[in-house]
Amino acid sequence: MDDARSDSEAGLRTDVKNCGKTGFITCREDGLKVEVKAGMKNKIRTDMEEDMKTDMTANAKVNMEVEIAGLKLKNPVLTASGTFGFGKEYSPFLDLNRLGAVVVKGLTLNPREGNPPPRIIETPAGLLNSIGLQNPGVDYFLEYILPELAAYDTNFIVNISGNTPEEYGLLAAKLSVPGVAALEVNISCPNVKAGGMAFGTDPEMAAEVVANVKANTRLPVIAKLSPNVTDIAAVASAVEKAGADAVSLINTLLGMAIDIKKRKPALANIMGGLSGPAVKPVALRMVWQTAEAVRVPVIGMGGIVTAEDALEFIFAGARAVAIGTGNFIDPRATISVIEGLEKYCLENGIEDINQLVGAARK
Amino acid sequence: MDDARSDSEAGLRTDVKNCGKTGFITCREDGLKVEVKAGMKNKIRTDMEEDMKTDMTANAKVNMEVEIAGLKLKNPVLTASGTFGFGKEYSPFLDLNRLGAVVVKGLTLNPREGNPPPRIIETPAGLLNSIGLQNPGVDYFLEYILPELAAYDTNFIVNISGNTPEEYGLLAAKLSVPGVAALEVNISCPNVKAGGMAFGTDPEMAAEVVANVKANTRLPVIAKLSPNVTDIAAVASAVEKAGADAVSLINTLLGMAIDIKKRKPALANIMGGLSGPAVKPVALRMVWQTAEAVRVPVIGMGGIVTAEDALEFIFAGARAVAIGTGNFIDPRATISVIEGLEKYCLENGIEDINQLVGAARK
Amino acid sequence: MIYLVVKTSGMVLEHVEVANGIKYLKLEAPDIARSARPGQFVQVRCAAGCSPLLRKPFSIHEIDRANGTIGLLYEIKGHGTQMLSGSRAGESMEITGPSGNGFTLPGDPGEECNALLVGGGLGIAPLLPLAAELREKGHKTTVILGFNDASRLCRTEAFAREADRLIVTTVDGSSGEKGLVTDPMSGLMKREKINVIYACGPEPMLAAVARIAEVQRVKCEVSLEAYMACGVGACLGCVCRTKSIGGKPYARVCTEGPVFDSREVIWNG
């Protein structure tokens, strides 16, 4: 199985870039095959999927495009940072070019090992994780990963975490290069003891971080908020004042689980971040409160798996949505959400998805 | 079907008090029948269940008794306020006398209508509610309900909510009567706009409420904490300093859901409190943090359905646990938790359940 | 009123699709069958685990005391009923019941009544055991069953066995009379004296039935639905707005209901 295979029976062909060392021959649910040629560096052509898409929207005329902080997205569906790697990990399952944007794994100034395992455990309708921001560092990203991503025709938003406001600024400066569509400022990761958490739970510090990022980039800046706070609207307003072009929420809720047999915390790191359907009601409430408090666009996330889930967030006031844990449940969740949203609009006579934003508030 | 029936085939009889207007003939899972005679006011005899219990623990010798704020409980399993009515609603399914304590529905000074329906909606592994503290008021409780409860041989803990610290004090004074085993001070109900929420999210106000209650009663005082805060340990420490004899947590997480078809919030009150298995990781984390911060006993709750769930809380540092939403999933959940805990102790050579408290912290 | 409520394990005896997306489920549950009355309901745990979380309420659709069985009729609506629909004969499921107050049977013993039963969609479910009991007690019954279209029509044969007269309506006319389930009511009530009306179905339909009953001054009982958590009156989650029941503005559908005198109910909108 060391050679790329061509499935001529399928009668359809697409060239997909070789993703790093590992090439993929992808094969989708619908039985269509995509051929991979190792080492190829062409712009990705995904005619087949494009055709499908065109077919679907031809008579449809639903505008799915949304604008976040001056950034035009094909549709309002993003991936949530840390759940989708750098995008290419999911390319066997779907055409990345169909996504509104890919938000990549959180980067830090220096490479990080991350926390010792066990790092994840399932809880009722939820997932606890304590990855601890394992990542290769911003320089590696710029040198090795970003150039590969250039082959895709979608927006890549880079999620950043720092130990000090200045570090955030430095990261922002380094990442202000072509190929990066926007920055998402993670002031909310609950797994980094050194600072991360504190920024997100204090409006003033959150604002300081955002101000530092804004001073170092002309890219759109999205502030990603922590749900582990008494008053989410206060934090949202503070980062808005500090110049954030958009806010995204929620990051994970701080939680834990105990291994009964071992009588020890199930995660090596003791606590972790809770995500998935379990947190959806909390996320939705915070999106509602935040949309009321700020004028900048809100990107909603937390437990979205289906188009119905996404609609709840849009109705609550989210201009776009991101899917995190949902990718683990169904690796094609993003695509089915995009298609489901489009179908909903068609069936309900909605010409522009933007019309639905905040519909439940009216 | 208007007469009380006696099932002599069962060969077992127990007299159960007529619960208010509605009498019950109860019949348990195990096929045993309990006869009800309308209007009876005797002390409840539940020989059959007592027998079962004795049988189980005869050779066993597990001490299940725990002490909370000077109050001796047969076992560490309580019901969570608002989910178990005044107890008698569940008497068709189980013998209330087997419970460590029944925590009754939250009472206020004056009767409250509660919020308009819809008041509840299921979410993934969770339940959103916005009952809005519907209750008949403290005077009605004292006159009509408490005397009925005297027939049971278990602890009744009364949960109270006020609009001002003084109101809490007044409630405490009124409820300091025989038949009330302890007071649980609800400073955390997220559904009452007038105050309730604010007390629980601010350490100083929480302390003021508790101090007012303490000044007006000699009953043990349990402070029930809100999870909708940045720093649970700070609130716990504040109420401990104000004299709380124990803390219980968590109350519900503020959440919401949207009805896609109506494009409106699913609950009439827009927001509600999230409970059930979905919140367990958050509850457990807060119990862990609180047990670290205070010396008074911690009563843990949030998503407990099985004995395994209860063990997680005990290992995290809870001296007792309460079951709320679990009663809705299985009306006999409390009993199966009690039996499961006892079985666990037996199988693991634990002679006293108190030995397990905080086991995961060691 | 005395009632029995038990938690028991019901074994599936029969489980079939009787119309598009509608299933009939027969359970062995002698403890429930023994004491169940028309208009009461059971709550079924549709799956282990917490998806769905809550036990789901279903009207008791058939009561066979002799054989110790009950029948349910349900629509596959969301996740709970989807999971339920996968259960097979021989499997058992946790159920609690019989819950709720049930319908009030009319008149004094011996006095013959002319009852009108009106069921819309799945609202037909609780009317079958009611029709059976009315017949047993010697009353006269007319049953009107309303469906969206022929594909949703079901259980008419069972009703035909119990009712003196059966009228079927469909919204699109694909079966029976074309129109709403309330359409035949006025004509019928003009032609003969109806002593009591029992209705179950979607709320707008119930409100329409209640209006007709009020205009014609006929006693009318409606069976309401509400999202339920505990099902035993403890959580106060299932309330509906009523005029005066128990002196309180809200009544619990699970215990003061699900059957209410139509004049007590405050209809939405």
Next chain:
Amino acid sequence: MIYLVVKTSGMVLEHVEVANGIKYLKLEAPDIARSARPGQFVQVRCAAGCSPLLRKPFSIHEIDRANGTIGLLYEIKGHGTQMLSGSRAGESMEITGPSGNGFTLPGDPGEECNALLVGGGLGIAPLLPLAAELREKGHKTTVILGFNDASRLCRTEAFAREADRLIVTTVDGSSGEKGLVTDPMSGLMKREKINVIYACGPEPMLAAVARIAEVQRVKCEVSLEAYMACGVGACLGCVCRTKSIGGKPYARVCTEGPVFDSREVIWNG
């Protein structure tokens, strides 16, 4: 290395209990069967809804390229496998795979190897297709299967068909040799030259196998388990500690593994 990973819908062809609490599941999944290699795994969505939430990983236990089927062997452990065990022939389930790196086949083409396969408990699962492929390639194989007791013994017949030699151990001696699965290893390796060891099972067992291999200086590959979320290398949830893979302290079991050179692994405790 090139691999194929697909999301597909696998139809249940066979689903039987082969030992106490252990089931064998045969699925129609031609896309996966076509490219699967021994040591790879699939992830199965055990139920609709979110209980369980995650797709659960299982080793590919049988690969039938001609018929487009794969076999799984699993233990009913928690909620996911409990739900899975309810699926019946004719139903289909969402699966993704084949995932992971798989075992490295020994030597150059034509060169004959003497391979030792050691499986403990459910760790026997991935060894069956490996034994089959080794046999096909003309290598010699000895398989040691270790079970807790006779009630958990299964699939020995299938292994007997593929292995040159089969040794069964049980901890309590209720079947085969009494003792641990590692007990027969030293004697065997004294009597003859083993070129490569493949092992799968609980971690303490793998650590013991790895130690023996190291002492005897035999190449050894172990297949590890870890709690997995994405299964495609994106979430970094499934890592194990390794000495140097990719220059990083942690390797992803789902992509750099599940098969590792035993010398790379840092064992717990």
